[in-house]
Amino acid sequence: MIEEQDVLICLGSLEGLEDRHGAMLPPVAQASLFRKRSAKELLEGLKREHEEYIYSRGTNPTVKVLEDRLAALERGESCKCFSSGMAAISSVLASLLESGDHVLFVNNIYGPTLQLAELLARFGIDHTAIHGDDVRNFEEFIEHNTKLIYFESPGSMTFGLAPIREISKAAKERGIVTCIDNTVSTPLFQKPLEMGIDIAVHSLTKYVGGHSDAVGGAVVTSRELMEKIFYRGYMLFGGALAPQNAWLFLRGLMTMPARVRQHEADALAVAHFLAEHPKVKRVLHPALSVNERVLFETQMRGYAGLFSAVLDVEDFEELCAIVDSLRLFGKAVSWGGAESLVIPASGFDDDYGPQGIPKHLIRLSIGLEGADMLIEDLSNALAGN
Ligand SMILES: Cc1ncc(COP(=O)(O)O)c(C=O)c1O
Structure with a gap:
């Protein structure tokens, strides 16, 4: 069952349309930068780049409308959109992990995400990937240095489920961050943040876009975790979503x-x-x-x-x-x-x-x-x- 509230979020019906002259979708803010009135206003703005329009590798008004709708659908505090699902996933991993950390991947994981894990080994980040019957016994694979449990439910290709509430509980007891790739379910059919998961990542390329015409990704999480992801993986790797594609995803959401x-x-x-x-x-x-x-x-x-x-x-x-x-x-x-x-x-x-x-x-x-x-x-x- 899809909630009525979610249908309204997708349509944008809960947003004020005054500054859009009543248009259902925002205009495409096809801009790389945003001018300020003074040197001081610019320098002050630069201190809050995650919430001020300064440069479109950071924030952009069209992308922001999409981010607000996705955050509302996932019941998260904050969303950032990326140029692809993989840009979103790699930014989460690069922002939250450091040399000596371990990541536990649970369930059948999208192939390139595991390839990324292999790449991270070059930077001293270790991982274990479990699937099949091991998914139920995931706790046995948690190590003393596990910093992140990253999982899919349903998993890629075989579509088995992982116990979301159990993963959240076990991770919270040990201070481990949890991240789910929620792409196959869409935020309409599964709400992992309501079940205690810290981060949901998405490829918008699939059901959100819905027309095989644009590539994009998103991360939804708390304000606290998002500040880390924004200033590290997002701003520094530079996988920002183009405003024109954000507009296509907004249309897809409707x-x-x-x-x-x-x-x-x-x-x-x-x-x-x-x-x-x-x-x-x-x-x-x-x-x-x-x-x-x-x-x-x-x-x-x-x-x-x-x-x-x-x-x-x-x-x-x-x-x-x-x-x-x-x-x-x-x-x-x-x-x-x-x-x-x-x-x-x-x-x-x-x-x-x-x-x-x-x-x-x-x-x-x-x-x-x-x-x-x-x-x-x-x-x-x-x-x-
Ligand atoms: C489950 C899942 N997650 C992430 C991705 C990666 O998304 P993108 O191709 O937008 O980078 C895909 C792509 O097929 C996927 O199937």
């Missing part, structure tokens, strides 16, 4: 509640069809997992359109032939747009690949074409037509 409801209904119909199909061994969708029923019902308010299926095929060649014969599913990375997409897990010899990804898995992003059309397409492809 239709996000309606879109994710449609993605949810259609993806459930497709997932149930696949779960019954003889050519399908397993469907990996948070709402269909019997083992994770309780977590799904207590942590999530719904789920949009991204899930995986494990096919009963002879080999990788047969898997690719099925994927290629799909007419309506684009073969592409990313997800969350109006068009359905499919990507196979890359071929590997063992039964399980990296992070326990099962052999012969395909990930589907269910778009807005309509469930009947998509089911017919899948049915034909699985029949070898």
Whole structure:
């Protein structure tokens, strides 16, 4: 269930429109800098760059409207937007960690985030990545120098859930900061900050944008943590979101509640069809997992359109032939747009690949074409037509 308040936040209906002449969306403040009336005003402003318009690598009025809406949706005090989801993630890690620290990554983590963890090893930051059954026993992997627990729920590719409230409790007891990548759920279907998590990161490129036309990211957290992230990872690495793209994300937000409801209904119909199909061994969708029923019902308010299926095929060649014969599913990375997409897990010899990804898995992003059309397409492809 999506809350009424969230629909109004997405639409901007709770904002005063006086200084916009009643326009629903703000103008694009296509400016790199903001002039002040005097030298002293400029120098005073520079001391509060996180809340003053000085330079668009710091703050920008169009981006600020998006940041305020995302903070409100996540029930956080503060949001900063970035030029990509990875810029947001790397800024969090670089801002909060130092040499000698350890990070615990819980659940199937988006591949490039783990590659970033490997890179951080060069700067003396150690990590452990756990998935599968270990997720439930995450406490066993906390070290004396663990400074951050970073997790996904649902996890990438396999969509298993992590116990959000338990992670928050265990971390708070030990003074460890927690960060979730909340991209797949969107702030409409899962509110991790309300469950005690310190930081939510997002790729806005997916459901927030919704039209496969812009790349962006966001971090939502407390004012205190944001000051660190702003003056370190955000300002110094310089991954600022361009105002034109912020405007596209604001437009995307306006239709996000309606879109994710449609993605949810259609993806459930497709997932149930696949779960019954003889050519399908397993469907990996948070709402269909019997083992994770309780977590799904207590942590999530719904789920949009991204899930995986494990096919009963002879080999990788047969898997690719099925994927290629799909007419309506684009073969592409990313997800969350109006068009359905499919990507196979890359071929590997063992039964399980990296992070326990099962052999012969395909990930589907269910778009807005309509469930009947998509089911017919899948049915034909699985029949070898
Ligand atoms: C779960 C998740 N987090 C983060 C990212 C990275 O976002 P971006 O591509 O906007 O940098 C992605 C991209 O696919 C993702 O799937």
